[in-house]
Amino acid sequence: MGAPTFKELRRSYGFDEVAIVPGEVTINPDMTSTEFNIGHHAFDVPVLASAMDAVVSPTFATRMHEAGGLGVLNLEGVYTRYEDPYSVLEEILSAPQSEATGLLQRVYSSPIKDDLIGRCISQMNNGTVRAVSVTPQNTKRLSPMAVEAGADIVVVQSTVTTARHMSRSYRGLIFSELRHNLKVPVVVGNCVTYGVALELMETGIDGLLVGVGPGAACTTREVTGVGVPQVTATLECAAARQEYFKRTGRYVSVITDGGIRTGGDLCKSIAAGADAVMLGTPFAQAEEAPGQGFNWGMANPHPELPRGTRIRVGTKGPLKNILFGPTSVTDGTQNLVGALRVAMGMCGAMTIRDLHKADMVVAPSIKTEGKRAQMVQARD
């Protein structure tokens, strides 16, 4: 007992290990509001679509806006590398599986063309909140151009982002300077811990993406061992947001990004303290998605560790059904907003911030036989 150890390990939790406890009061789902904000922009639907080429095209971003959410356009994907991105997408989609990875590596080594930035931003309809995503390396160069061209929100995203990055090849981004210069809301990510979240908020950013190696099966965690399960990561970053809010009165939205597959995962993210979630594959499965039933990882974030495979994810239905139903599937992958409203009702939560107050329990998904699963499904 108590043998000396090199360090203590604290327990962390993922979506499959927790559940939300119903509240002491219940309300009808039609009395709930799911609104959230990024800076001065308000959204009816607390769901963002990931900045992936197979998910968000300029057209898809417009559809997300119409639905009440936000689609983030990747400024370093095919839309800014190719005059005719749709023929490149077509090439990716029609390649044999054995050649897909090599093709993706070639496609994303073509340079970004500055003049295409304005074009793809302008292809988002008037009135759409235009959000674009850049990596830290390219932020200083690309983000002013994007804002100039009409971007309303800038997302600076890499696998792990801190307020203090050291590099030989470029001077670290100073997020406070960036925020000051751009004059539009800035969302930064990804991070997973209290300390980093607090430091990033102190730079003046408007939103924080949460999620590094979220699932046991994700590439980052399998390859590098680095990652924190999403419920714990969200709980820590939400604690930082509360602390920062208490100190400053400024509320920075926390957005859980990665590993969310069902309405249940979405609701758990918000109960854990998120103001919104960011989804990739569930939207790649929308009829309107440019990936047409495929999804793939993007340009390699770490030159020494190439990644990126094309995966068939299938098409599940129109975007509106995925968000609002109606649906006849009972696996939780459709009617995500409906599911959130029902969960809010069961927890007596009128708003997203009310749902933050819900109790949660550790309730592992012990695998049981198909039969039991089926039997319960029939009843509940």
Place this chain on the structure above:
Amino acid sequence: MGAPTFKELRRSYGFDEVAIVPGEVTINPDMTSTEFNIGHHAFDVPVLASAMDAVVSPTFATRMHEAGGLGVLNLEGVYTRYEDPYSVLEEILSAPQSEATGLLQRVYSSPIKDDLIGRCISQMNNGTVRAVSVTPQNTKRLSPMAVEAGADIVVVQSTVTTARHMSRSYRGLIFSELRHNLKVPVVVGNCVTYGVALELMETGIDGLLVGVGPGAACTTREVTGVGVPQVTATLECAAARQEYFKRTGRYVSVITDGGIRTGGDLCKSIAAGADAVMLGTPFAQAEEAPGQGFNWGMANPHPELPRGTRIRVGTKGPLKNILFGPTSVTDGTQNLVGALRVAMGMCGAMTIRDLHKADMVVAPSIKTEGKRAQMVQARD
């Protein structure tokens, strides 16, 4: 260690994670009594059949009474919506699987006919304790009619029920008024926490149904993330019952509802503090069940989140064998009352309330290879 977190999560337990510890005294099973009460009604068998159309018809309720238990008739199913419910059942049973969900949605959108309420209650034999189930929305309208027509027990049931529900479309149910007006025992559910259980008991109700999203695989938990595993839910509600009993001297029966598949699950529910259990699919598998080997979810409790699939559960044998054996199957799905008596014997429990005193341990069902399972089975 100890990074700031947004909220603490407590551990919860489901059936597959616990076991009952044998007692310091053992007794012969033939010395045990399994009696329990709802209000002034006493039952020899602490098992209720769920208010599902595939499980409880008026005839099945009579059979349950004869067996010593209680079948609850759903007042919002086919028996009160159709003059000829049996031809509707036949239609559901014979539909191709691909059309079943759509058909169920149509079947349950037909209106409830007030004049059929009396008819189906009267179809339960004389002497049968007649229990009927209604949803909170329809309770004020339907329950007085039901009592008028001879209902002995009224069950008010929805996915999550609290003593304080807020709705735009109808004034919340005041359970204390309801209980006072109906003058028959009222059972309310479902709930899973100490606080809600205590508040509901304070309204004067006679029984409490426990269970929200009981299993990791159940639809409510998959879709909305909401749920508490049944052992923990039962432990909390039983604690509320003890507290309420200590304060008032009135004993409110706690009934674990959902996720119970085997005699082992039943015994664990009672050891966790339940006075009885409510079962769906195990009775849908009875030869006498109207579902004839099928089961399905009922009218949609949440209009924004449609559910309901028809599932083949098979027919396992006559109701009496399921409750009392004899049986040659060793998977725990038959002879449920025999199993309870044996468990009581091993724990030295003469009564249900004695079994409440049994110790329990956390003992997860780690999956082992089929071979090991088989080897142990041969011996034990």
Place this chain on the structure above:
Amino acid sequence: MGAPTFKELRRSYGFDEVAIVPGEVTINPDMTSTEFNIGHHAFDVPVLASAMDAVVSPTFATRMHEAGGLGVLNLEGVYTRYEDPYSVLEEILSAPQSEATGLLQRVYSSPIKDDLIGRCISQMNNGTVRAVSVTPQNTKRLSPMAVEAGADIVVVQSTVTTARHMSRSYRGLIFSELRHNLKVPVVVGNCVTYGVALELMETGIDGLLVGVGPGAACTTREVTGVGVPQVTATLECAAARQEYFKRTGRYVSVITDGGIRTGGDLCKSIAAGADAVMLGTPFAQAEEAPGQGFNWGMANPHPELPRGTRIRVGTKGPLKNILFGPTSVTDGTQNLVGALRVAMGMCGAMTIRDLHKADMVVAPSIKTEGKRAQMVQARD
């Protein structure tokens, strides 16, 4: 957090959740002694064969004695019910699977014949320590006859045994009287808790069988929910033995019975405090076993809950190989005593009681893909 709960659940552990920690000293396996005692009888090999008809015949008991262990003959099986037990065994072995359960129920409803008791005891060779097993109901009648006929050890065994059993049909066994009257060592079981173990030891018995519902997959636990994983059960009963030894100076052997499949399980039992283990199926797989590759549960211990199926377990090799090797299988099912000696060596344990001092850790068997398992196997 800290919601009121009906009872606290402590954590318990099974074989697949723990591992033994190597010691601060190591010794060569050839310097270890695996001796243990039941009363005044000493055994070189701390392994008993279960009192099952498919495992221990009079001949097999003789073989176990020659190997240094102990085979327990069931006095309520075919050997005392039939003049020609071997033709009955042949009938069981050759029955089609669909008829096996029914046949077993018939075979074991034939009455025990007093005159066969002496015969089957005398069939164990001269010099063999003759151990026989009886159920509590029949102990007063059968055990004096058995001792009269030459039994050296009497095992009184049922699923759960306590020092205080209540029954309508027979006066509870008083183990202190029994021990006094029989004048041979008495082993009693099964039990799993400190309190019961201590009470049983106080009656003067010489050995204690540990194990109720040992595995998640075992029938007792699936059907009744009752059971305690074997590591925790053994730890508690061993604590009782130490307490009893401290008080009285008398050492009662603790024998872990049930769920042991590999050398690893055997070693963990002893590290958890057992002095020996009792095995069923591993011996049913011996070439010498009367079950010839089959095993089955015996006469139904609970008349209300019939059990007993015939299972093909296969034949793995001669008894000596199972106990001592040599073996080319690496799954831990052969050379059980060799495995124990190696484990003792790695823990620096010269004797069984030295191994009791080994540290253990909780180290769950998380299922990993076959590939990883295979890769590690190649190396270690």
Place this chain on the structure above:
Amino acid sequence: MGAPTFKELRRSYGFDEVAIVPGEVTINPDMTSTEFNIGHHAFDVPVLASAMDAVVSPTFATRMHEAGGLGVLNLEGVYTRYEDPYSVLEEILSAPQSEATGLLQRVYSSPIKDDLIGRCISQMNNGTVRAVSVTPQNTKRLSPMAVEAGADIVVVQSTVTTARHMSRSYRGLIFSELRHNLKVPVVVGNCVTYGVALELMETGIDGLLVGVGPGAACTTREVTGVGVPQVTATLECAAARQEYFKRTGRYVSVITDGGIRTGGDLCKSIAAGADAVMLGTPFAQAEEAPGQGFNWGMANPHPELPRGTRIRVGTKGPLKNILFGPTSVTDGTQNLVGALRVAMGMCGAMTIRDLHKADMVVAPSIKTEGKRAQMVQARD
């Protein structure tokens, strides 16, 4: 609760149960150094190849040196038992699977020839750090010959090694004498606990191999129940190294050996306190490996418990790709050093010892369906 128990069990953790937490600072991977030392020898790559005949031949050791790591040659394998080891390897590789185990037992019962020791050491190229492995029984005889013949590092390795071994057949090794006599760095293993690690370091050794029964599926743990999961074992031995360093100022390298399959496992080992790792099968999968796609356990470490099977592990690519990429596989089995650099970057660690400071969390790999795994993979 709190029933008396025979001993307390502390929780231990394996690779699949933990994850590394990103740091408060991030750095570019190209700014990291992965150097480590054994005695006065420095290595750019903190990876050793296991002393297995299918992994390290004299040629392979040279290749490992060229790559910046260290290959350890087994002095008790085919290279010192046979004049023509390559024809013996060929025989092993071409044997039918059913005859492989028997063949291996014969191959490794041929005696070690002293005159071959010098030859195989001299076959490692000039400039290569020549490391050889011996078992404790043969250390006194073989290690001086090896040093004489040019060995630069001696590894003394058995399943479990302590500073105090007792044997009838040979006088225990005194590591302090050995280290003094050999005058080259000595690495000893394997061990898994703080106390043994500290005692071994106090003998003056230069490196410590960590790992006994590392995985639930490994033979040692399945057969004998003995083992400690690698993360916990590494944490304890690293704590001993820190304590010893604090006392003496001498830094003994800790090398995690066994169960490492992916870059993630490697990074977790180092985050847990290891200075380097030792790998078997991942190198058996190199094109340059003598096993040509096979691996097998070596001469039996415990005469009473024979082991050793030949397993097909496949060939994955050239050694350089396994260590440094490029790779198109995303399962973490290639580009191990690239993965380490990326992990160091995410944790803000410039050196191996910086990575020792990273936080870790308990984050079990709960098995989820293939679909979820696939979905996450597409995104992250």
